[in-house]
Amino acid sequence: MSKTHGKFVWYDVMTTDTKAAEKFYRNVIGWDAKDSGMPGHSYTLLSMGSNMVGGLMPIPEDARKAGARPAWMGYIGVGDIEAYAKRVMSAGGAIHRGPEDIPGVGRFAVAGDPHGAGFMLFQGTIGEAPPPAPAGTPGHVGWHELHAGDGASAFDFYSGLFRWTKAEAMPMGDMGVYQIFAIDGVPAGGMMTKMPQSPVPFWLYYFNVEALDPAIARAKNGGGQIANGPMEVPGGSWIVQCFDPQGAMFAMVAPKR
Secondary structure: OOOOOOOEEEEEEEEOOHHHHHHHHHHHHOOEEEEOOOOOOOOEEEEEOOEEEEEEEEOOHHHHHOOOOOEEEEEEEOOOHHHHHHHHHHOOOEEEEEEEEEOOOEEEEEEEOOOOOEEEEEEEOOOOOOOOOOOOOOOOEEEEEEEEOOHHHHHHHHHHHHOOEEEEEEEOHHHOEEEEEEEOOEEEEEEEEOOOOOOOOEEEEEEEOOOHHHHHHHHHHOOOEEEEEEEEOOOOOEEEEEEOOOOOEEEEEEOOO
16 A cells, blocks of 8 residues: 555646746735746746645646646555546446546546546656655645535545544534544644525635734735635634635645634
């Protein structure tokens, strides 16, 4: 079993204006950005220091014609992508594209869970991924949150595929239950049934920042919008949910305001 199996190994944002999005995230999160150099593909690599974190790309033409909007996607590592594409479908999910090659890097497939929340499958071709950054490291993803079509059945879908396990469950009154899930025993994110006002189920990724209020100011100054927050969450961290100027949703988490 690959060491990255069932773990989030990469993130990228599909957007309508790559240069504007690059400038926004450089300023707000503090990433460096450089062209990947892949022939025939516009793909920008985002890094924090020497650590690669994710990518930035235009929405593919076929996806744009199908109505795709700017969005962040997470890549989940698997050992055998062909087998996992079949497992996704047999579990009630969908494979929208692939599996196909990224030359010299690996194979990917664009997937959806049974209620339509999108994610990526990824199988690397070269060695193991670098070790994850310590928890809370600025510029890295600190939390993965599924706003699900149905929280309980969504957990069954992902746990059946990736062996994720239940950690703490937090009742949220009328909003139902917030189910924290663990990957290899380490809490990695949460799942909840989406709010009625959310048009579709989606994954939301929380980027670590050093302090929340200055990051919120940078986001607003760069043309971003605040969707929810800031708020303190159990454990003492502070979070905010945002839209970038092109409309992709993201979130930020910090140990202090």
